[in-house]
Amino acid sequence: MSATPLATDGTARAESRTDSRWFYAWLVVVLGLLAFAVVAGWNAAGGTVDPTDAGRTLSRTTVVVNSAVLVLREGLECVLVLAAITAGLRGPAAGQRRPIAIGGGVALLLSVVTWFAAVWVIGAFGGTGLNVQAATGIPAILVLLVIMNWFFHDTYWTGWIKRHNRKKKGLLHADAGSPRLLLGLGLLGFSAVYREGFEIVLFLQSLRVGYGSSVVLEGVTLGLLFTTAAGIVTFVLHRKLPYKKLLIITFALLVLVLFVMVGEQVNEMQLAGWIGTSTFWDSPGWLGTWFSVFGNWETVIGQTVAVGAVVGSYVVAREVQVKGPQRRARRAAAGA
Structure with missing residues (x-):
């Protein structure tokens, strides 16, 4: 007795779910092994810096x-934008993803x-003088x-995505395979x-500048590994990730990174003689090494202003986009 179409479809879906689970499992294993290899590379290079060592401001x-964190945050946004602009390119239009991929590859290079x-x-x-260290941090911050x-505003990711989608829709009005379409998708x-x-x-x-290329590239490698994993899940398995939640999580981490970067920046400006140092607290060395917390007013004020x-x-955006419209809607409903 032959299997019914319903049973066949159910079996196919079950096999697909099993394959996906195995793929996720292997992805986690490979990602873990690669991350371990990078961490092992730190130790091979001498391990992390002693937190009590005053020779460095931040630990390795x-x-x-x-x-x-910086690489992962920007990488997730890149995956999100690419996923949005390629979402409608399926079936006969699937081949139009290739120039987009080529353009992205050129951008990566x-x-x-x-x-x-x-x-x-x-x-x-x-x-690598102190003046250069102090100067390079300012534009980054x-x-x-x-x-x-x-x-906190729509123009950040939704606006950026909308602009790309408008450009894509405009290009798709051109004849398929035309040089204008291929070039436009590649530029997209x-x-x-x-940008990222x-x-x-x-x-x-x-x-x-402050800590050397090798230390920074270790972090870049870790960030790229996790970004690649997100890309594989999105473009190979065609699974929709909770991008907004991921971006919010990495944003919270970026707040801590900003706090550390500002403290480091002010400290470098002090060491370069750009600004003075008004010490009010003899802070432990490990606070400066790990979190750029120094017991002087210049550093504290800079970090407080940045955060x-x-x-x-966030407060202003929430008031403008959420709280304000809600209050106006309630007043309008009460007056009706």
């Missing part, structure tokens, strides 16, 4: 984790070139503050990836 572990260009430019203006401010993928790559390069320069700007942005 702190620098690696900060680098990884150009991001690597941008890294070496940034290293060269910074080196040409003074090597400013951009990070701007991104965190945009985080390029812009989605290179450029920001990562900018963010990491201050850490690289206050982020929290204030």
Whole structure:
């Protein structure tokens, strides 16, 4: 007696779920092994810095984790944008994903070139002196503050995605396979990836100047591993990840990274003689090494202003986008 179509469909779905579970399991195992290899590389290079060692401001572990968080945060957004603009390219239109992938690959390579260009430019203006360390951190912190401010507004990810989707829809009106369509889709993928790559390069320069490329690249490797895992789940398994929750989690981590970066930046400016030091507390050395917490007013004020700007942005955005409209709706309902 032959199997019914319903039974056949049920068997196929069960086999698909089993295959997915095995794939997830192998993905976790491979990711864990690769992460272990990177961590083992830290120890092979001398391990993490002694928290009581005053020769460094931040510990090796702190620098690696900060680098990884920055890469993962931008990488998740890149995956989200690419997933959004390729979501409708299925069936006969599936081939149009290729120029987007090629554009993204070119952007990834150009991001690597941008890294070496940034290293060269910074080196040409003074090597690894304290003045260079202090100067490279300023634009990175400013951009990070701007991104965190945009985080609480639709223009940050939904607006960015909408712009890409509008460009995609406009391009798809062209004849399939036309040079204009292929070039446009390629540029779409390029812009989605290179924007994040450029920001990562900018963010990491201050850490690289202060602690060396090898330490920063360890964090970059970890961040790329987890970003690649998210990409595989999205584009190979075609599973929809809880992107918003992931972005919120990494955003919370970025607040801590911002706190550390601002403390480090103010400390470097003090060491370079740009600003004074008004000590009010003899803070333990390990606080400075792990969290850039120093017992002087300049550092405390800088960190408070930075975190206050982020929290204030959240309060204002929530008032404008949620609380305000809710109050107006209640008043309108009460007056009706």
